[in-house]
Structures are given as structure tokens and as C-alpha cells.
Amino acid sequence: MAVGIVSFGILYYHFDPAVYGFFPKCPFLSLTGLECPGCGSQRAMHAMIHLNLKEAFSYNPLLVISIPYILAAVFFNSDFAKERWPKTRTILFGYRAILIVLGVIILFAIFRNF
Numbered sequence: 001m002a003v004g005i006v007s008f009g010i011l012y013y014h015f016d017p018a019v020y021g022f023f024p025k026c027p028f029l030s031l032t033g034l035e036c037p038g039c040g041s042q043r044a045m046h047a048m049i050h051l052n053l054k055e056a057f058s059y060n061p062l063l064v065i066s067i068p069y070i071l072a073a074v075f076f077n078s079d080f081a082k083e084r085w086p087k088t089r090t091i092l093f094g095y096r097a098i099l100i101v102l103g104v105i106i107l108f109a110i111f112r113n114f
Contacts, residue, residue: 013049017042037062037109062108069101 017023028036040059047056057064075081076089
């Protein structure tokens with residue numbers, strides 16, 4: 001898995017999805033003309049790898065804002081954190097948290113198309 005992550009990192013570092021056509025296009029955008037919650041994520045990842053957070057935020061603000069939550073998920077899925085802070089893990093990543101995250105994603109999808 002680590003090899004895959006590093007490989008994608010190298011790919012996105014060297015090739016800008018806004019310039020190179022071999023990156024996949026969003027099927028939802030192609031079919032409906034509306035941006036899905038993930039639209040702009042490839043360009044945002046390229047910008048974040050180059051430490052340009054302002055540009056990344058312009059492509060997909062939800063992705064940039066979610067980075068701390070994603071890092072927390074990685075931490076709280078480690079054996080170290082699972083054993084020490086099980087209640088915190090449940091609060092941040094339990095059923096209610098999943099519903100809240102889903103609601104945020106749906107609201108983001110709606111409001112980014114206005």
C-alpha cells in the first residue's frame with residue numbers, strides 16, 4: 001500500500017492533471033454538467049504536493065479542509081490510539097460521525113453548484 005501511495009505522489013508531483021490528459025475525467029460532471037464533491041481533487045492534490053494550499057483550496061476546498069480529519073483517522077486506527085482512546089475514536093469515527101461527514105459532503109455538492 002505504501003508503494004502505491006508513493007507512486008501516486010510521484011505521479012501527481014511530476015504531472016499536473018490540468019495539463020496532462022491521461023488523468024481520468026469526472027463521469028458525473030461529463031453526464032450532468034454539475035461538479036461532484038470530488039471534482040478538482042486531482043488538481044488539488046497536485047497543488048498540495050507543491051505546497052500551494054491556496055490553489056488547492058480553489059480547486060476543492062472540502063479536500064483541503066478534510067486533511068486534518070484524514071490524518072486523525074490514520075492515527076486513531078493505529079493500535080496505539082485504539083487502545084488508549086477508544087471513546088474518542090468512537091466519537092470521531094462512529095456511526096453519528098459518518099452521518100455528519102455524509103451530510104457535509106452532500107451539502108458541499110449542492111452549494112458548490114450554485
